[in-house]
Amino acid sequence: MPITEREMEMMADLAKNHGIRVQQGWKNFSENLNVAQAMVLDIDDVSSLQAVIRLIHKLNQDKKPDERILLRAAAGGRNEEYSESFSFTPGAEGDVIVRLVGKEFRRIRKTSDDKIMSVGASVQIGELDKKLYEKYDLALPTSSLIPYVTVAGLSANAGHGTGRDQPGFSGLIRAITLCLPNGEIVRIDESDPDFHTIRAANLGLFGIVLNVELECTKAKKMECIMDVSNIPDFIRKVKAGLFSKYPYVSVMYVPTYQSNEMTSERYNNVIIYCWTPVDKSTPDENNCPYLAHLGQELQINLERNLRITDLLRDYPHLIPYFTRYLVTQSAIGNKDTRSVGPWHMVHYQTAFPRDIDDADYLFQVGQDCEEITAAISKIVTTLTEFAHEKQYPLVDAVYLRLFTGTNGGLSTSAHEKGQYVCGLDMVSGNGIAGYAEFKQNMADYFMRGPLHAKPHWGKYVPTDVDYRKIYGNEFDAFIAALHKWYERHQIEIDRSMLLNRFHCEILQLPYYPAFTHNRCMTNMCHIDTAHSKSIADDICCQLDKGSEDAENFRRRLQVIGNEKIRENKSAFFESSHRDSDEMPITLAVNDKPAKKKGCCVIL
Ligand SMILES: Cc1cc2nc3c(=O)[nH]c(=O)nc-3n(C[C@H](O)[C@H](O)[C@H](O)COP(=O)(O)OP(=O)(O)OC[C@H]3O[C@@H](n4cnc5c(N)ncnc54)[C@H](O)[C@@H]3O)c2cc1C
Structure with missing residues (x-):
């Protein structure tokens, strides 16, 4: 442990004197990061932050560089x-994690320029x-x-x-x-x-x-037009210039795992959001953020309270029914809609499940957007291959956005003049059958294939990748700027409290801290059969009557809910109903022992 007991006491005294709230242990939103030993400091003002930083800077001067105390900032804490x-x-991740919770860090003020705000x-x-x-x-x-997300956190990564221009x-x-x-304040x-x-x-x-x-x-x-679509229709629209018609476009595709997904128009599994700025005086239309939030909450409720992802981990054959019926119904719907409202009311998604994993790749796109159709075709055909093996790796969706991007340093949206950037997210849950393999497959395609994509710094960043190769000269420019910065401010970079192991790995810097945090993985939970039954029963109650897809899904859930399954755990059951689209007909019953939530791994 790089912080000795004596140093902990010094930190605690300082915290007390500055009214800093201290707690032990830190997790991120999706709970894939869980640093039980971290000292979390909730800080109200700049002078308290300076005092903490000065103390750690001073303590680090007397330590070996690789035994330095690490301090990082994280969002949250309100x-x-x-x-x-x-x-x-x-x-x-750090030994000390500061959260800037005070009013001082939440101020929004005018500057001398009408269009520039200090935030x-x-x-x-x-x-x-x-x-x-x-x-x-x-x-x-x-x-x-x-x-x-916060202004500092979003920009750091x-x-x-979205936004073509x-x-x-x-x-x-x-x-x-x-x-x-070192505690000094600098503006650049x-x-x-x-x-x-x-x-x-x-x-x-x-x-x-x-x-x-x-x-x-x-x-x-x-003005937002929500165009309900499917894969062949979406590809046609991209070829016909979808992204040049509207200044802001976002697309969501929910995999429905049909054997002919590339050509099938059976399900509305794509929604295209097309936004156009209109004058502030335009009357609002179909703009009810409260109801929209409730709709999103309903979806999240499935995940959070009904723990549907846990069920899908153990009964992966349910996934196509889940996406075909529940996800497409709740996230896409059946009809095109138009709405008008302030950007902050019509743009944001306001409810999110915790139990998710996200790989987001950014790649350059030409005027004809061919790269987008290539990427989506690759994803769909790969998912279809997985489905042949009865694996359904994505339980959430694929999101796609086009924008111009920003050049410089480690920007993931670097682009040549006149070109665009596509940000493409694949969202699922860890532990879903086939997901790890699919994720690796996609990492190879996006980063090592023809698109030369860059991974989003805040999502999935494999550490076995040569980022110098991916970023080229800009990687070296960033490293040079970093060294110059520390020299200019007379701080020894090898003793920097801000450089943790992850940064040293991705930036190929030799300043590895010796101590590795014991990171607990808290998601990826399997459930026992009795619990599966109650989750399945609860979800059944949410399904409408009458639709064929809802009935298909209900039948599968009822099989899980059937008491007899628990009495004969080793059996394989034949489903009574065969789908027109080659759905799996055998149902392997989960006889895994229930695992406790949370298993510790050293990373
Ligand atoms: C459900 C969900 C939806 C998402 N949607 C999007 C999206 O639409 N677009 C997108 O680009 N990303 C998206 N992300 C990713 C997310 O925006 C980024 O990972 C972002 O960096 C998170 O910012 P944060 O405010 O939560 O900060 P954190 O995640 O806490 O911090 C991010 C990084 O910034 C550093 N940091 C934080 N505060 C400071 C500070 N004051 N000074 C210096 N460093 C600081 C942290 O140490 C860390 O390295 C999404 C993530 C989730 C879970």
Whole structure:
């Protein structure tokens, strides 16, 4: 352990004197990261943050560099739902994790430029958009789909939204104010020769970001057309210029695992959101965020309270029924819709399941968007091959967005002039049969194949990949800027509290901390048969009567709910009903012993 008991006492004394709230143990939103030993400090103001950083900086001077204390910032810590750290990658892991919870870090202020706003590090994107619209007649020209991530967290990882003519989120940044890892406060802007390299994806390595100055645009409403579609129709529309017709397009595809998914029009398994800015005076239409939130909550309820992902882990043959009926019904629906409302009310997805895993790849796209149809065709055909083996790796969806991107440093949306960038997410749950293999297969295709994609820094970042090769000269520019930064501020980089093991691995830096955190994996839970029955019964109650797909799904759930299964755990049962689309007819009963939630692995 790099922090001795004596040092812990010193930290605790300092925390007491500054009114800093201390707790032990930290988890991220999706709970794939769980650092039980971390000391979590909830900090109200800049001077308290400086005091903590100065103390750790001083302690680190007397330690061997590889035994240094690591301090990282993480989002979250407000006492409200969805105030969490949303990255899947271990960027925020440290011995000490600071959460900037005070008002000082949530301030939104005007600057001398009407379009540039100074925004505190911990302001969430959705609350920022709302305040900009309502109070300042401004809007963010691009923002993430999730409203709960913070300005500092999203920009650290080169986060992105949608918008054909828009940069990544970091591209909106005009200046950054940071607290250096020696406690000094520094503001940088375009006048700094490394500004573009640093702002694009700072990974939290240059200091703790206190606020950013963001270029906004005049507030507009958005008209949103939701076009219910399927794979062949979507591909036709892309070829016919879908992305050039609308300034903002987002697409969601829910795999339905038909043997002819590439050509089938049977299910509405794609929804295309097309947004166009309209004047603020345009009357709202079909814009009921409260109802939309309830609809999304219903979906989340399936996951969170009914624990459907746990059921699908143990009964993977249910997945096609689940996606064909429940996911397509709740997330896509049957008819095209048009709505008009403020961007912050029509754009964001407001409810999210915790039990998810996400691999997001970004790749350059030409004017004809051929790369998008190639990528989606590859995903669909690979999923079809898995389905032949009775594996259904994706239980959620594939999301696809097009934007212009931002160049510089470790930006994932680097692009050549006149080209675009596609961000493509594949979302599922860890432990779903075939998912790990599919994820690896896709990592090979996207990163090592013709698309030369870059993985999102906050989602799935395999550490066995040569990122110097992926980023080319920009990788070296980033490393050079990082070294220059530490030299300029007279801080020894090998003693930097901000560089954790993950950063050393991906950036090929030799400053590995000796101590490895004992990370507990908390998701991937299997359930016992009795519990499966009650989950299956609960889900049955949610299904409508009358639809063929609902009936198919109900029949499968009823088989699980059948008491007889528990009496004969080793048996294989024949389903009474054979689908027209070669659905699996044997049902392997789960006889795995129930596993406890949470198993510890050393990473
Ligand atoms: C359900 C879900 C939906 C998502 N949707 C999108 C999306 O639409 N678009 C997208 O791009 N991403 C999306 N993501 C990924 C997410 O936006 C990124 O991982 C983002 O970095 C999370 O930001 P955060 O505010 O939660 O910060 P964290 O995840 O806590 O931190 C991210 C990184 O920034 C560092 N950091 C945090 N605060 C500071 C600070 N003040 N100073 C310096 N460093 C800091 C942390 O140490 C860490 O390295 C989604 C993730 C989830 C779980």
